[in-house]
Amino acid sequence: MTWPIIVAVAAVLLAPLVGGLLRGLDRKITARLQGRIGPPVVQPFYDFGKLVGKSRVVSSKASMAWAWSYFLLTLTAFTLFFMGQDLLVVFLILAFAGGSLAFGALSARSPYARFGANRELLQILACEPILLLAAVAVYFQTGKFTVCSILEANQPLLPYLPLVFVAVLIVLGIKMRKSPFDIAASEHAHQELVRGVYTEYSGRFLALMELTHWYKIVLLLAFIALFWAQPLWVGVLIALGAYFLELWLDNIAARLRWSWMLGVSWSLGVGFVVVNLVLLSVVV
Amino acid sequence: MGFLARARVKSPWILHYCTGGCNGCDIEILACLTPLYDVERFGILNIGNPKHADILMITGPVNWRSRHVLRNLYEQTPDPKVVIAIGVCAATGGVFHNCYNVLGGVDKVVPVDVYVRGCAARPEAIIDGVVMALQKLEAKKSGGVSYAAGAR
Amino acid sequence: MSGEQLITLLIFLPAVVALGGLVLKGAAAQRVVFVPAMVALMVAAAALALQVLPREALTFTPPVGWENVVAVLKYALIAYFLYVGITARNGLVLGLAGFLAVLLPVVQFGVLGGHVAVEPVFYADVLAVIMCLVISVVGGLIVVYATDYMPAHEAHFKLAEPVRTRQPQFFFWFVLFLGAMNGLVLANSLPWLFFFWEVTTLCCYQLIRHDLTDEARGNALRALWMNLIGSVAMVVGIGLAYNSAGTLSIQDLISGGSAPLVLLPLALFCLTGFTKAAQVPFQSWLLGAMVAPTPVSALLHSSTMVKAGVYLVLRLAPGYADTSLSLLVALFGAFVFMVTSLLAIGQSISKRVLAYSTIASLGLIVCCAGINTELALAAGIALIIFHAVSKGMLFMAVGVVEQQIGSRDIEDMDGLVARMPLLTVAAVIGMLSMLFLPFGVAFAKWAAIGAAGALAGGYIAVVAFLAIGSAAALVFWSKWLGRMLGEVPVVADEKKPVSAYGSVLLLVVGAVGLSIFVAPLVAALIQPALSTMGYSQAFDVSGWHLRTAIGVFPPWALFLAVTAAVLLPALFARGYRGDLDPVYLCGVNVNGGSVQFTGMAGKPVLVTAGGAYWKQWFGESRLTPASNWIAVLLLVALFAGVVLR
C-alpha cells in the first residue's frame, strides 16, 4: 500500500518538471525543423513564471472556479493513474477535467472562448471512446482494468495491441493540441479564434492551464509507456518516440476541420481498436 | 535576480496592432519571426490576445477610429506591460503628419515606453527595441513605476 | 403490517387517493391529501423492503374472485382503447385495439383454456422492492411538486378562456399511475402483469393529452398505438409461453432453463419492454410526450412508464442468460444508447435533450440486462435508481425554469445561474450526477463497460457502442451545463414555490447522497436483488470500495477528491470581490456590464454566441431514419436468432 503512494507523490512532484522540459524540447525541435534556433529548453518554465507574476485579470467568477477544477481533477486522474488504479476510472475522471475546461470557457461570455469550448467538447468526443476502448484492450491482455495489472503482466502489450497503440497515438495528438488536430486551442505559432478555450484566461490562470497541460501530457505518455512495461525503460523510449512523432506530424500537417478529426478518430481510431480486439479474441 | 523576475524578461509575449500605417512596419515585425531573425530565441512570441500579452507593439499614426481600439487593447493587457511604438509614423505621424484623420503618434493615446525609428523600422531595430523594452519591464515590476509622459 | 397487507396497500392506496383527488379543488386541499398519502406510500414501500430483505421474497395470492375482476377490467380497458380509436378516427389505434380484442379471447380460451391459476400472483423480491421504492419515493415527490406546478400551469395555459379546471382528472390519472406501477413490478402472474401494463398505458395516454391541444391529442394517440404494439406482443408471448412451458408465472418461466421454445415468448416480452421504454424505433412517442405538463414528463421519464419497460427486460434476464438473445438484447440496447446520445447533441429544446438522454439511459439498462453478468445487472439496477432520481429532478427543475423564464429552449437559459441561482445550482448538480464519475450514473457506465469488456466475442461491438455513447453523453450535457453558468449581468429574480423547490432539492440531496453511499446501497439492496435473481455477488464492498474481480471503484475517496476539486474553487470564486474585466472582443468594448462592442458608426453591437448543435452530423433528419432502420434490423435479427436456433 505504501509503494503506490510513494510512486504517486513522486510522479506528482516530478511531472511538472518532465512536462515542462518536454514542452521546451517541443519548441526547440519545432524551431529546428523550421530552420530556426528556437528558445532555450527551459523556456516553458520562464513562461510559467512570467504568467504567475502577471496581475490578475478575470472576466468571470465561474471561469476562475472551473480553471482550478480543471487542474485539480486532472491531478486526481493523474494521481489515481500512478497509484495503479482502474484505468476506466482514470479516463472518466480525465473526461470530467476536460469538461471543466469547457465549462470555464463557456462561463465567460466571450464568443471566442465559447467556440473553443465547443471544439474542446468535440475533441473529448473524439478522444474519449478510444481511451475507454484502450482500457478494455488492456483488460483483454491482462485480465484486469488496473494499471497495476499491466506492470505485473509478464509480457509487453504492444505486440498484441499494435492497432490500439496507433489509436492511442491519435488521442495523443489531439490531447497535445497538435496539428492536424489543434482545433480547440492552438499552440503559440498558430492562432485559433484568438486562443480558443484559453482566450479569457490570463496571468496565473493561464499558468495553471499550462501546468495542467503538462500533467496531462505526462499522464498520456505514461500510458503509452505502459505498452511496453517489461522492462519499462523500453516503454519510456517508445513514449518519447511517440512524442517526437507528434512533433514531426505537427510540422508537416495543416490544421483540419473538426469533422475530419471526428471522422478519423471514430473510423480509424475506434475501428483500429475494435479490429485489434476482434483479432485478439479470434487468434488467442 | 529571482526566478520570477528573471522569467519576466525571458518570456515577452507580443501583441501587434496596426493603427493605420502603410503596413510596412508590420511586415518587418513579422519578418522578425522568420528563421533569419528568429525572435523566439529570446522567448518572444507573437500572440493574438491582449490578455496574454506583455508587450504591445503598435505601428501606424493612430487614426481617429483606431484610437479607441488601441485604448481598449491597452486596458485589456494585464500589468506589467510595456508599449513599443514601431516606425516614425507611430512616433510622430511620420508621412501622415498633419493628415486630417490621424492623431499623429501612439503616445497621444497610450503611454509609450520605447520608440523604434525607421520608415520602415528594420527588424534589427525592432529586436533592439524589444530588448530595451524588457529593461523597462524589469524596472516596472507589476506596474510599480509611474509613467512619465502619459499624454492621452 | 404483514407483507400481504403492504402489497395491497402499495397498489390500492394510490388508487383510492386518486379517486379522492377527483373531488379536490385547489392547491391547498390537494396538498393536505396528497402529501400525507405520498409519505404513507413511501413508508409502505420502505416497510415492504424491511420485510423482504431478511428473506428471499414475499409472495401473495389474492382471493380467486379478484382474477375475475381483473379479467373484466382488462376487457373494459381494451374496449376503451377501441372507443378511443373510433372517436379519434385513428386507424392504428383502432386496428391494434381491435386485433387485441380478438387476440385476447383467442389466447385466453383457445390456448389457456379459460382460467389458469398462477401461484403466486404477487412476488415481492428485492428487485421488485427496489422498484417500489423508486416509484413511491421519486413518484411521490413528483406528485408533491405537481401541486405547485399545476395551478401555475393552468393559469398560464387558460389565460383567455376561464374553462373548468381539469386538475382533478390530472391528479386522478397521475396518482393512479403510481398504483399501477407498483402492481406491475410486484406481479408475478403474466395476466396480472398484462392488466397493470395496460393501466399504465391508459394513464400515460390520458396524461399526455391532458392539455387537449391538437398536438397533445395527436401525441397521446401515437403513444397509445406504439404501446399497443407492445401489448399485442405480450399477449402473443403469454399464449406461446403457456403453450411451450405450461406456466404463466414469470418466476417459473425464467427458472425453467432457456429452452428455445421459451426463448421466443421471452423475446416477445423484451419487445414489449422496448416499446414501453421508448427504445429506437419507438422513441417518437416519448419525444412527443413532452407536450404534457412537466410533472407528467418527470413521472414518465423517471419512475414510471419507461422504467416498466426496462424492469421487464431486466426481470427476464436470468431466463435468457447465455443465449444469442442475450447478446442481441445487449447490442440493441448499446446501439440505442449510442445513437440517442448522439441525437441529443443536435437538440436545442431542453426537454427533448432530456428525453433523448432518458432513452439513452434506458438503452444502457437494456444493454446491461443483455450483457447478463452479475456486474452488468448490478449496473442496470443501480442505473434504474440513479437515473430515476437525477432525471426526475432535472425534469422538475426544467419545469420550474420554463414557468419562470417562459422558455424551454437551451438558448434562452444563457446565464441562468444569475437569474435563478438556487435552482440552477441544483440543476447543475443534477447534470453532473448524470455524467461524471463519482456519481451513480457514471458508476453504472463504468460497471457496464467493464462487464461488456469482460466478455469477448460479439460484446466487443457492445463496448464500442457504449464508449462512443458515453462520450456523446458527455458532450450534450456539458454544452447545456456550460450555457447556464455564463456570467450575465441580471438581477436574481427567483420565485421559490415550496413544494416544487422542496421536491427538487430533496432529489438533489438524494442523488448526491446515494452516490456517496453507493457501496452500502450496493451491499444492502443490489447484491441481495442479484442473489434472489440467481446471480453471484458482483462486488466486494469491504471498506466501502467497490472492488470487482477486474477493477476497482473507490466511491468515497473519489468523492472527497472531486468535491475538493469542484467545491473549493467554487467557494473561493464566490468569495472573490475584485473587479471583473470585460471579455476580449477584437474591438472596442462598450462600457458597462453587457457584452457589446462598438460597431459601424459608433453603434453598439451586442455579442451573442449561440450553442453549437452540429446538425449536419447529429441532426434528427440526418440520424433518425438510418438509426430506425438499423434498430429494426437488430430486432429482426433478435427474433431470427431465437426462431432459427
Ligand code: SF4
Ligand atoms: S513608419 Fe513608414 S513604413 Fe512604418 S508604417 Fe509608418 S509609413 Fe509605413
